[in-house]
Amino acid sequence: MHEGSIAKAIADTVLHHAGAEGAEKILSIEIEIGELTFLSFDQLKFWLDMEFKDTPAGEAEIKFTSVEARLQCDACGFSGRPSAEMDTGSHLALPSLACPKCGSSRIEWIQGRDAVVRKMQILKPD
Amino acid sequence: MPEKKEITVEENVLDANRRLALANLDTLNRKHIRSLDILGSIGSGKTSIVKQCIRRLKKDYRIAAIAGDLTTTIDADRIKEEGAPVLQINTGGQCHLDAAVIGKTLKSLNLDDLDLILIENVGNLICPGSFPLGTHDRMVVVSVTEGPYMVVKHPYIFMDASVLAINKMDLAEIMGVDMNRLKSEALQIKPDIKVVFTNAKTGEGIENLIDALNLKPPRHA
Structure with a gap:
């Protein structure tokens, strides 16, 4: 259910960077989703399509x-x-959220809790 | 000819919330205010637990509550009966509170007059997990009337929680739910989580919960 707010944040990020580069069109967007965010790709795609409607990212391939x-x-x-x-x-x-080796709970998650816009391909006018 | 160009973005969209959460924590620390984020399903007993905690702690702490809900003020109205200031946040369709809305709410409270803020999150066991609010502790409330699988079905909600309240303990037998099994499953997922059995209706177990939350007397006690 939190896909809606994450999609909004992704769309804001994408459109901000594309605007700063003077893109006339966004061709593709690469997004990395950590498994501990519990975001569904299908639902994210649905919300991103809504966010990108009538924007330069309207036809972008989302990976x-x-x-x-x-x-x-x-x-x-x-x-x-x-x-x-x-x-x-x-x-x-x-799952165990403790260390699988020693059983300690003094752990830090170093990967898997993020939603990162890695890169995108844009089309710039002449 | 238009030119194709690859742009490196490298932006984690969850960082914005995390930065605001750290700012909230900093604000609370500067004002020496303890804070608790309470997670659990609708009907698990979060509001009743907040009420019981306020009833027991209000002589030692100056307490405010923040109640998150989609549209109603039912929780805030109930908490108000305990005599603590309470702010209702209606999220509309949003399934969780976030650090931005808590930061805004903190600005509307007189923080110099508070020692403890209890935040009741929206009744949801998945979405709030990705949105830290900047509180000192997180507590999860699970009730036996939700059945015997509430812990194993939502293991990741315990990720940032330090305390689990297993509520409605008086109904465990009728429901055929083994509370010790729920407890051992929670400990298997997170070995350092403190598990407390409660009956928020009568107040049974609430003192143990307050101990588990380490709510020591404040500076004004």
């Missing part, structure tokens, strides 16, 4: 890339993916 979650442990120095233990009873993957 999404998913970025996996990674954490850094302050206790043991581990850096990598969190673990997801299988609960065989209900077939649910129950």
Whole structure:
């Protein structure tokens, strides 16, 4: 449901940069979405289409890339993916937000919580 | 001929909220105000817990509450009964509070006259996770009437939470919900989360919750 507000922020960013470059048209936009943002690409695309209607980005190709979650442990120095233990009873993957190596909760998420407009291709007039 | 050009943008759109959240935290710290962001489904008992906390803490703390909701003032009206100033934020369609709206709300409060601000977020277990408000702590409220899978189905809401209240403990047996199982699942997800069983209707467990939230007497006590 938060796709609407994120799409607005993405559209503002894209149109601001395109305007600063004097773009007459935006051809493509590359966006990286962290898996811990729980943003649905389909819903984001829907909202971006609404935001970009009647703008230079109206026909832009929007490319999404998913970025996996990674954490850094302050206790043991581990850096990598969190673990997801299988609960065989209900077939649910129950993730652990603790360090998968030492079990400490003193962790920092170093990847996977962002929504980044990486780059875009524009068409500039003569 | 128009020219094709590639532009490097490298802009994280969630950073704007994070910067505002840090500014809110700085404002609160400068005024020596503790703050709590309360997350949970509609009907989990967030408002009742806020009311119970105010009832117990208002002799030691000068408290204000901020109630987030889509359209109604039901929560704010209920909290007002406890005698604390309360501001209602109606988000319209937005499914979460954000740091910008909290920053604006802080400006309308007399921060020199406050020690504690309790913020009840919009009843949603996914969206608020990406929008820190700049509070000192986050608490999640889950009630047994939401069934036995509330913790495992929403593991990531605990990411930034330090306390989990499992509410409506009096109804656990009738609902056939094992509260200890909910607790162990929460601890499996986040081993340092403090889990407290509460009945916000009667106030049972609220003192334990206040301990878990580490709400020590303020400077004016």
